């Protein structure tokens with residue numbers, strides 16, 4: 001008889017863990033509290049518009065491809081995607097506009113022409129990001145930090161000897177300032193700290209690795225939108241025999257001595273040889289009726305998001321799939337996000353328009369604007385007041401920078417804020433990426449992918465090692481499945 005595994009949560013990490021365990025021969029059952037699979041990677045439809053509700057940027061697609069390859073399935077039968085030529089359009093308050101081309105040479109030309117910074121500097125900067133990736137990408141992103149084997153490996157030794165190239169003693173901002181100097185570009189490359197909800201003025205320069213993922217390994221977009229990734233993984237799971245139970249919220253992880261025995265859903269006990277929780281680590285400890293280790297709670301959470309999903313009744317030729325309207329004072333914006341935990345009146349606005357690539361996402365001649373600002377984690381602020389103020393601030397910024405009266409073109413609206421994100425996905429304080437990377441030791445502070453107390457309990461997803469974001473969640477599933485394989 002096969003061994004059985006229960007996965008709590010059908011987020012991207014849960015789906016990937018289910019597939020990997022199924023490949024090892026387990027009978028796998030996913031239990032998900034929502035009526036859809038994908039967790040933060042969901043979708044919204046309203047008034048003829050479709051929106052990807054959560055993630056919008058897709059990097060490292062090979063991590064998704066691997067899951068299909070495990071079962072000899074052709075990924076193109078489930079998911080198709082294209083590589084983007086333009087990563088993002090950046091608009092600055094002083095009128096500067098930079099088109100971030102994926103091609104390094106074109107980017108260097110664009111930067112030189114627009115800002116006067118010699119293109120060679122950008123090329124050198126991207127090279128320094130690449131060096132970090134090749135030194136620590138594998139250790140930081142794809143291995144457990146809680147197993148001695150990681151620190152005894154040749155890869156670790158190489159990174160250790162070259163530690164100074166990882167630039168861990170400077171902040172991302174300090175490194176960018178020193179290497180790039182030109183303020184528009186410093187701000188552009190500082191922004192990569194937000195890809196895991198962190199503060200560029202506090203996070204170590206090692207996070208330059210994120211720019212490498214986008215600029216050199218590439219950014220992609222599925223032909224049917226981001227939610228297509230979750231749908232494809234869900235379908236693959238069904239096709240290979242994973243059971244998925246939706247509308248099934250787990251109340252308790254049942255334990256006995258140093259083992260877990262299964263889970264309780266609505267007073268029904270489901271037995272399993274092992275349990276993998278894809279729920280945020282804080283509610284997972286609640287399901288265990290146990291206190292979270294103090295060391296985990298000590299580290300501050302990543303930012304959350306305030307998203308206005310706006311149906312727009314016209315098209316904007318100057319905008320692309322990904323667009324950023326930068327704040328004038330970036331440092332002050334991060335002080336509001338992390339120090340005073342408030343909203344900043346002149347926020348950086350991100351506009352993601354999937355209908356640029358998927359025309360059916362909006363009625364003809366219209367666009368679907370996912371308009372997002374970073375906001376602090378929810379610690380009980382007055383979000384209703386913040387939403388009203390932010391809507392106004394964002395619209396004013398768009399009007400000034402794009403020379404429009406956007407309020408006249410919004411025909412439909414729904415909103416995501418930290419409270420609704422937590423209610424929907426149980427993400428503690430509504431943070432998008434678990435704990436932030438603010439500080440030299442933050443990467444080492446995330447919860448391990450296994451329980452030290454219960455032999456057969458494991459954790460995947462954005463709130464545990466190696467952290468949030470689609471690629472890292474997929475890697476956490478890989479780390480867990482390797483651990484389970486090695487323990488047998």
Ligand SMILES: Cc1cc2nc3c(=O)[nH]c(=O)nc-3n(C[C@H](O)[C@H](O)[C@H](O)COP(=O)(O)OP(=O)(O)OC[C@H]3O[C@@H](n4cnc5c(N)ncnc54)[C@H](O)[C@@H]3O)c2cc1C
Pocket residue numbers: 008009010011012013014031032033034038039040041053054055056057058248249250251278279280283305307421424425426427432433460461462463468469470471473
């Ligand atoms: C607005 C927004 C924008 C983002 N942008 C990007 C981006 O551009 N690129 C990127 O890579 N990442 C982005 N992210 C982050 C990314 O979406 C997440 O890191 C990733 O999707 C988290 O996956 P996960 O495996 O941790 O599971 P989650 O998505 O957190 O899902 C966990 C699942 O567990 C379920 N669950 C919880 N408790 C229970 C229970 N008791 N019983 C049953 N089920 C339970 C939840 O319902 C949920 O479905 C964004 C996130 C948001 C919200």
